[in-house]
Amino acid sequence: MAQVTLDAVRKIYPNGVEAVTPASFTIEDGEFVVLVGPSGCGKSTLLRMIAGLEEISEGDLSIGDRIVNDLDPADRDIAMVFQNYALYPHMTVRKNIGYGLKNRKTPKDVIEAKVQEAAAILNLTEYLDRKPAQLSGGQRQRVAMGRAIVRDPALFLFDEPLSNLDAKLRNQMRIEIKALQRRLGVTSIYVTHDQVEAMTMADRIIVLNGGKIEQIGTPSEIYHDPASTFVASFMGAPPMNLLAAEMIDRVLVFAGLSVPIWTTARGPVQLGIRPEDLRLDPEGPLQMEVDLVEELGAHRLLHGHIDDQRLTVHLSEDTPVQTGPMRLSCRVDNLCLFDPETGRRLVTALPDAAESPVEAQSETAW
Amino acid sequence: MKRAGFSTRWLPILLLVPQLSIILLFFYWPAGYAIKSSFYLQDPFGFGQTFVGLENYTSLTASSEYLKVARFTLLFTVLVTFFSLALALLLAVKADNVIRGAKTYRTLLMWVYAVAPPVAGFIGLMMFNQRWGPLTELFGALGWDYNLGVDYSDTAFAMVLVSVWKQVPVNFIFFLSGLQSIPKAVREAALIDNRSGTRRFWDVTFPLLAPTGFFLLIINITYALFDTFGVVDTLVKGEPGNNPMTLVYKVYVDGFRGNDLGGSSAQSVILMILVLALTVFQFRMVERRIHYT
Amino acid sequence: MADITSKFTRSRSLPRVKWSQVVDHAILIAGALFMIVPLLMVLQTTTTSDIETMRHGPSLMIGTELDDNFRKAMFEASGFSGENSGMSMLMNSLILGIGFAVGKIVIGMMAAYAIVYFRLRFATMAFWLIFTTLLLPLEVRILPSYEITQKLGLLNTYTGLIVPLIASATATFFFRQFFRSVPEELVEAARIDGAGPVKFFIDVLVPLSQTMIAAMFIIMFVYGWNQYLWPTMVTTEESMYTLVRGIKQIVQVLEGNEIPQYGRANMLAIIAVIPPVAVVIFFQSWFVKGLTDSDK
Numbered sequence: 043m044a045q046v047t048l049d050a051v052r053k054i055y056p057n058g059v060e061a062v063t064p065a066s067f068t069i070e071d072g073e074f075v076v077l078v079g080p081s082g083c084g085k086s087t088l089l090r091m092i093a094g095l096e097e098i099s100e101g102d103l104s105i106g107d108r109i110v111n112d113l114d115p116a117d118r119d120i121a122m123v124f125q126n127y128a129l130y131p132h133m134t135v136r137k138n139i140g141y142g143l144k145n146r147k148t149p150k151d152v153i154e155a156k157v158q159e160a161a162a163i164l165n166l167t168e169y170l171d172r173k174p175a176q177l178s179g180g181q182r183q184r185v186a187m188g189r190a191i192v193r194d195p196a197l198f199l200f201d202e203p204l205s206n207l208d209a210k211l212r213n214q215m216r217i218e219i220k221a222l223q224r225r226l227g228v229t230s231i232y233v234t235h236d237q238v239e240a241m242t243m244a245d246r247i248i249v250l251n252g253g254k255i256e257q258i259g260t261p262s263e264i265y266h267d268p269a270s271t272f273v274a275s276f277m278g279a280p281p282m283n284l285l286a287a288e289m290i291d292r293v294l295v296f297a298g299l300s301v302p303i304w305t306t307a308r309g310p311v312q313l314g315i316r317p318e319d320l321r322l323d324p325e326g327p328l329q330m331e332v333d334l335v336e337e338l339g340a341h342r343l344l345h346g347h348i349d350d351q352r353l354t355v356h357l358s359e360d361t362p363v364q365t366g367p368m369r370l371s372c373r374v375d376n377l378c379l380f381d382p383e384t385g386r387r388l389v390t391a392l393p394d395a396a397e398s399p400v401e402a403q404s405e406t407a408w
Numbered sequence: 409m410k411r412a413g414f415s416t417r418w419l420p421i422l423l424l425v426p427q428l429s430i431i432l433l434f435f436y437w438p439a440g441y442a443i444k445s446s447f448y449l450q451d452p453f454g455f456g457q458t459f460v461g462l463e464n465y466t467s468l469t470a471s472s473e474y475l476k477v478a479r480f481t482l483l484f485t486v487l488v489t490f491f492s493l494a495l496a497l498l499l500a501v502k503a504d505n506v507i508r509g510a511k512t513y514r515t516l517l518m519w520v521y522a523v524a525p526p527v528a529g530f531i532g533l534m535m536f537n538q539r540w541g542p543l544t545e546l547f548g549a550l551g552w553d554y555n556l557g558v559d560y561s562d563t564a565f566a567m568v569l570v571s572v573w574k575q576v577p578v579n580f581i582f583f584l585s586g587l588q589s590i591p592k593a594v595r596e597a598a599l600i601d602n603r604s605g606t607r608r609f610w611d612v613t614f615p616l617l618a619p620t621g622f623f624l625l626i627i628n629i630t631y632a633l634f635d636t637f638g639v640v641d642t643l644v645k646g647e648p649g650n651n652p653m654t655l656v657y658k659v660y661v662d663g664f665r666g667n668d669l670g671g672s673s674a675q676s677v678i679l680m681i682l683v684l685a686l687t688v689f690q691f692r693m694v695e696r697r698i699h700y701t
Numbered sequence: 702m703a704d705i706t707s708k709f710t711r712s713r714s715l716p717r718v719k720w721s722q723v724v725d726h727a728i729l730i731a732g733a734l735f736m737i738v739p740l741l742m743v744l745q746t747t748t749t750s751d752i753e754t755m756r757h758g759p760s761l762m763i764g765t766e767l768d769d770n771f772r773k774a775m776f777e778a779s780g781f782s783g784e785n786s787g788m789s790m791l792m793n794s795l796i797l798g799i800g801f802a803v804g805k806i807v808i809g810m811m812a813a814y815a816i817v818y819f820r821l822r823f824a825t826m827a828f829w830l831i832f833t834t835l836l837l838p839l840e841v842r843i844l845p846s847y848e849i850t851q852k853l854g855l856l857n858t859y860t861g862l863i864v865p866l867i868a869s870a871t872a873t874f875f876f877r878q879f880f881r882s883v884p885e886e887l888v889e890a891a892r893i894d895g896a897g898p899v900k901f902f903i904d905v906l907v908p909l910s911q912t913m914i915a916a917m918f919i920i921m922f923v924y925g926w927n928q929y930l931w932p933t934m935v936t937t938e939e940s941m942y943t944l945v946r947g948i949k950q951i952v953q954v955l956e957g958n959e960i961p962q963y964g965r966a967n968m969l970a971i972i973a974v975i976p977p978v979a980v981v982i983f984f985q986s987w988f989v990k991g992l993t994d995s996d997k
Binding site: 413414415416419420421423424426427428430431432433434435436437438439441442445495498499502503505506508509513514515516517518519520521522523524525526527529530531532533534535537539540541542545573576577578581582585605630634637638641642645646656659660663664669672673676679680683684687 | 721722725726728729732733735736737739740742743746754755757758759807808809811812814815816817818819820821827830831834836837838840841842843844845846847848849850864865867868869870873888892897898899901923926927928929930933934945948949951952953966967970973974977978980981982985989992993
Binding site: 093094095114115116120121122124125126127128129130131132141142145146189 | 884886887889890891892893894895896900904905908909911
């Protein structure tokens with residue numbers, strides 16, 4: 043059983059910079075957790091502390107039921123896949139995969155058997171005698187995976203393992219890694235700055251910003267219920283539209299739109315609308331000036347503005363559109379309100395949602 | 409240091425001990441000893457020494473002989489540096505141009521790197537042999553009664569020529585590698601922008617080579633000051649007499665042959681200051697060079 | 702437009718002689734001759750008898766005395782003690798060249814490893830102590846170095862010949878640069894794979910440095926082989942002379958004799974030149990890479 047628990051784990055560098063503010067969470071056995079955030083948000087530091095490559099300044103880290111703060115990386119029963127693969131360039135694939143076992147004084151025949159097994163899983167059998175330089179990017183990535191799985195660790199750590207691959211290969215490897223993790227059932231922590239990877243791979247996502255945890259949740263929770271403007275704008279492409287609106291007498295007012303909403307806030311608020319929650323509607327309350335239409339095949343993005351506020355609309359229907367004025371309506375039950383000062387999410391409810399939530403979700407909400 | 413370095417205590421110390429003990433014994437101790445001796449007057453028979461303050465230095469600056477050597481060293485350094493850099497640059501640019509035989513030329517132009525300076529001096533002695541040296545004969549045919557080891561400026565000429573011969577290969581290797589590291593796209597852009605090959609060289613190639621050239625400038629000055637000892641010593645056949653010599657050679661002659669430890673140490677210290685000044689200058693320039701690379 | 706097309710067709714029908722190319726080759730050939738003719742001249746005189754050389758000087762003729770000159774140079778002792786045949790000088794040169802190169806590389810790699818890969822409290826101090834030595838060449842502290850070597854009783858020993866020459870950080874600096882360019886993740890991966898510092902060094906870092914070690918070895922071998930001033934000072938016994946150190950004596954022998962032994966002297970010069978030149982030519986690409994990388 044490999045549950046990972048962080049209890050107020052914190053990182054302060056000798057120069058006083060706090061890279062990770064005290065972080066506490068638990069990762070369940072077999073769970074796939076993605077740490078996501080922009081560069082410099084502390085996600086890699088956090089992962090490296092879990093790996094034992096970086097010292098933990100404060101707090102306790104336990105893997106399984108032992109506290110591992112002071113253990114060497116080699117003794118933590120973990121395996122790690124690095125961004126640039128970190129394959130030993132002078133060793134063959136076979137030696138690369140087996141090196142960790144060799145250092146643990148595993149008998150030769152056992153190493154060979156395990157290497158063969160891992161190679162079979164990863165389709166590397168015919169490359170075992172090659173050096174890393176003779177492999178393609180995807181194959182190197184697989185060798186790095188092989189090095190991790192051969193040891194049957196309690197915990198997999200991935201440090202942006204796909205960022206050196208081209209887009210097509212990245213999509214393919216994303217699926218392979220996820221499938222492999224499902225199959226092996228090993229607890230995994232995966233660091234990325236790519237929100238698509240986070241959304242598609244994670245059982246749970248931890249969003250980090252400036253060394254702080256912004257939100258922990260399932261991909262769906264993170265997407266539909268962002269805890270802050272940061273999460274709202276970081277997750278989703280194109281990001282959530284964030285607009286300056288106002289609460290007047292329990293009514294949210296933005297341009298031509300006015301929606302009665304129950305919330306504690308008064309005065310100016312930030313209104314968040316996902317681009318796909320806007321749709322063309324000749325009768326709609328909003329008047330948008332479309333500046334640019336981005337044709338993406340399956341859907342289209344309209345970029346434009348209402349007054350001086352920029353926003354984007356995601357259109358799936360195949361209706362003809364062009365630049366210029368356009369009327370929109372908005373799906374109100376997905377609206378998010380944020381505190382304009384702190385960026386934190388405000389608690390809201392639609393007045394009639396309490397009575398008929400099902401209905402609100404479907405027709406009348408538009 | 410690597411961010412995930414090992415934290416073992418004893419191992420790094422063990423690893424550093426050989427290096428540190430050798431440099432303490434054979435670098436810091438001698439360097440300190442030289443500085444200290446430069447303030448003392450050594451008894452010629454080895455009985456003790458007396459503190460004389462800056463006297464060793466003042467007597468150096470007052471010595472017309474020392475100043476003559478310093479002037480020669482300056483002239484020598486300028487000539488050697490200039491000619492070996494210019495020649496090497498010319499050859500490197502040409503070697504970079506040609507497609508056929510580029511590798512052969514490279515080999516033919518660089519092997520002299522491995523010839524020891526005194527051996528280069530020896531080859532010079534042969535070339536300038538009084539009885540049959542081909543260069544002596546050539547100069548004789550041109551009406552120059554060349555006399556190595558007897559005539560001051562004739563000997564100086566040989567020293568410069570041999571030192572340049574010995575130094576061209578190093579400069580050539582660096583210039584060629586500098587030229588080859590200029591991105592192809594930059595060359596192609598220059599080819600489109602500029603019709604004249606000469607202009608292309610001065611406007612694009614030369615500025616891009618400037619960092620290499622600057623690095624080589626320092627290397628060459630150091631070479632001319634120090635590494636030419638073997639050339640000088642062989643060409644004067646170990647008997648400086650009336651011949652030109654460089655500052656380093658004088659340190660050796662005064663200290664090792666003349667047993668004037670104090671004066672020789674003072675000369676060493678002056679050389680140390682010279683080298684330090686060069687290095688500081690180099691670091692300053694390197695810092696500036698970051699801005700355009 | 703017309704101009705361009707005519708040029709184009711002409712170059713197709715008849716290979717156009719590019720004068721700039723001819724000039725380029727001419728300059729390069731002149732440069733190559735400037736480099737090689739002096740050595741060829743020395744080489745020629747090793748094939749003729751001393752009397753022949755004295756009377757006529759070098760010529761284009763290849764003589765018949767090569768064997769004899771070689772025998773004299775290699776096996777006939779000269780000097781006062783009669784102990785420095787070409788053979789013994791060659792051995793000493795090899796010991797100096799190889800000993801210097803190996804010592805420098807081993808010590809340099811160890812120190813660089815300690816500096817780059819360990820958390821050390823006095824790392825900065827060690828760094829500065831070591832790299833200050835790059836500033837001052839041996840020549841400026843030659844006399845005190847001699848005195849100290851003398852005090853330690855190391856004159857006329859291989860230790861005294863080699864170790865003081867190692868007292869600068871060129872190799873250390875070079876390996877430090879190289880180690881720093883080794884990806885960070887490699888040591889991290891090795892740590893997760895359970896390799897300690899010694900294992901990592903032997904299993905990963907040394908094999909990775911192979912080319913660098915080779916390049917360093919070539920440069921250092923040539924540098925050690927070609928040392929002159931220091932061997933001149935610390936070796937006074939003729940049995941300890943290296944070839945390069947022996948040059949001075951060769952020159953003096955030339956002076957003293959009625960018929961100068963040109964053949965023997967020139968043969969010794971050639972023997973002094975061949976090993977380092979051969980190494981540089983055969984391992985050219987490593988050597989060039991090693992040399993030019995040290996610039997950074």
